Amino acid sequence: MxxxxxxxxxxxxxxxxxxxxxxxxxxxxxxxxxxxxxxxxxxxxxxxxxxxxxxxxxxxxxxxxxxxxxxxxxxxxxxxxxxxxxxxxxxxxxxxxxxxxxxxxxxxxxxxxxxxxxxxxxxxxxxxxxxxxxxxxAPHDPDTKRYDVRELVFAEAPLDRSGEGASLMQTIVSLVQPETWEVNGGEARLVIMGNSLFIDAPSEVHEGVEWVLASLRKDAEAIRMAAIEDARRSDQERRRQIEELQATINFLEGRFREVLLREAQAESQRNQAHEAKDMEKYAVVEAEVRTLDSLSSDLRNRLATARSLLMELDFAPYIDARDAGRAGSTANQSARGLRSPSGRQ
Incomplete structure (x- = not known):
C-alpha cells in the first residue's frame, strides 16, 4: 500500500x-x-x-x-x-x-x-x-441554523450556482447587524449550499435573518400569485385568438377550394373556345382565368400566414416556459426597499 x-x-x-x-x-x-x-x-x-x-x-x-x-x-x-x-x-x-x-x-x-x-x-x-x-x-448548537430558501429563486439553477445567492447574502449582511458578520470583522458566518443558507451567529442575529427572509418570502409569494394571474389571463387570450384564427382558416380554406374549382372550369371553357376558334369568348375567359389565378395565389399566401400564426399560438406556452426558466429572477431584488429589523414597522 x-x-x-x-x-x-x-x-x-x-x-x-x-x-x-x-x-x-x-x-x-x-x-x-x-x-x-x-x-x-x-x-x-x-x-x-x-x-x-x-x-x-x-x-x-x-x-x-x-x-x-x-x-x-x-x-x-x-x-x-x-x-x-x-x-x-x-x-x-x-x-x-x-x-x-x-x-x-x-x-x-x-x-x-x-x-x-x-x-x-x-x-x-x-x-x-x-x-x-x-x-x-444542528442539535445542541443553537447558533448554527439552516434556512431553506429555494422558494426565493425562480431560476432553475440553485442559489449557489447563480448570482442570486451572493445577492441574498449581501442583503442579509447589509440589513442584519452588519458589524457582526465575518466579512465586516465580526464572527458571524453565512454559507450558501444548493438552495440552503447556513448561518452561524448569535440568536439575535437569527431573529433579524428570519425577519428578512419572511419579508422576501412575502414578496416572492406576491410575485408568484401575480404571475399565476397573468398566465391565466394570457392563456384565455391565447385560446380566444386560436378560436378566431381557426375560424378564419376554415373560411379561407373554403373560399380557396371554390376559387380552384372555378379556375379549373374557366380553364376548360378557355380550351373549348380555343378549339372552336371563338376568339372573342377566348379573350373573355382568359381574363377570368388570370383573375382567378391571382385570387387563388393570394388565398394560398393568406392561408400559409394564418397556419403559421396558429402554430405559434399552439406552442406559445412551451416557449414562454422556456424563456421564463432562462430569465429567472428572485424576490430578494425587492430587498432594496426593506428596512433593517430594528426599524421594521
Whole structure:
C-alpha cells in the first residue's frame, strides 16, 4: 500500500476534487474554527480524504464511488462538526484533526455529501444532498441554523450556482447587524449550499435573518400569485385568438377550394373556345382565368400566414416556459426597499 509520505511526494490531483472541496466548504465553517487554524484543519482533512480515496480505488472502486464511500464513513456532516467543536473545547492548542481523532469520529473519510457520478448528472453532480442540508438546526448548537430558501429563486439553477445567492447574502449582511458578520470583522458566518443558507451567529442575529427572509418570502409569494394571474389571463387570450384564427382558416380554406374549382372550369371553357376558334369568348375567359389565378395565389399566401400564426399560438406556452426558466429572477431584488429589523414597522 502506498504510504502517506509517498502520496505527498507523488501527488496526483483526482478528478473528484470538487466533491471533496465542496464538502469541506460546508464542513469547516460548521466546526467554528477560524483563521489559520481553519486552513490547517482543512488541509489535514483534505489530505486524509485524498489518501482514503486512493486506498479505496486500489480495491477496485471507481473514483466517484471511492469518494462517496470515503466521506460517508465519517458520518453525518453536522454531527461530525459538533464532535470537532467538542474536541476544540478540550484542547484549543491543537485544532487540526489527527488520524487518531478520525478513528474516534468514524474510521474512514467519505461523503455521501455530494454523491458525485459524472455519468448520470450534469457537471458530474447527482441530485443527492449533503446530510447537513437536511438539518434545520444542528442539535445542541443553537447558533448554527439552516434556512431553506429555494422558494426565493425562480431560476432553475440553485442559489449557489447563480448570482442570486451572493445577492441574498449581501442583503442579509447589509440589513442584519452588519458589524457582526465575518466579512465586516465580526464572527458571524453565512454559507450558501444548493438552495440552503447556513448561518452561524448569535440568536439575535437569527431573529433579524428570519425577519428578512419572511419579508422576501412575502414578496416572492406576491410575485408568484401575480404571475399565476397573468398566465391565466394570457392563456384565455391565447385560446380566444386560436378560436378566431381557426375560424378564419376554415373560411379561407373554403373560399380557396371554390376559387380552384372555378379556375379549373374557366380553364376548360378557355380550351373549348380555343378549339372552336371563338376568339372573342377566348379573350373573355382568359381574363377570368388570370383573375382567378391571382385570387387563388393570394388565398394560398393568406392561408400559409394564418397556419403559421396558429402554430405559434399552439406552442406559445412551451416557449414562454422556456424563456421564463432562462430569465429567472428572485424576490430578494425587492430587498432594496426593506428596512433593517430594528426599524421594521
Amino acid at each position: 502506498t504510504t502517506r509520505v509517498q502520496r505527498r511526494l507523488e501527488r496526483v490531483e483526482p478528478s473528484s476534487r470538487d466533491a471533496v472541496g465542496r464538502w469541506l466548504d460546508v464542513f469547516v465553517p460548521l466546526t467554528g474554527v477560524r483563521g489559520p487554524a481553519a486552513a490547517e484543519l482543512r488541509d489535514e482533512l483534505e489530505d486524509h480524504l485524498r489518501a482514503r480515496v486512493d486506498d479505496l480505488m486500489i480495491t477496485g472502486l471507481s473514483e466517484p464511488e471511492a469518494t462517496r464511500r470515503a466521506v460517508a464513513e465519517l458520518g453525518e456532516t453536522a454531527a461530525l462538526a459538533r464532535t470537532f467543536r467538542a474536541a476544540r473545547g478540550n484542547n484549543r492548542r491543537r485544532l487540526a484533526m489527527h488520524l487518531s481523532v478520525l478513528a474516534v469520529v468514524g474510521s474512514a473519510i467519505g461523503i455521501g455529501v455530494l454523491g458525485f457520478n459524472g455519468a448520470t448528472a450534469p457537471n458530474g453532480m447527482s441530485g443527492e444532498r449533503p446530510a447537513a442540508i437536511a438539518e434545520t438546526t
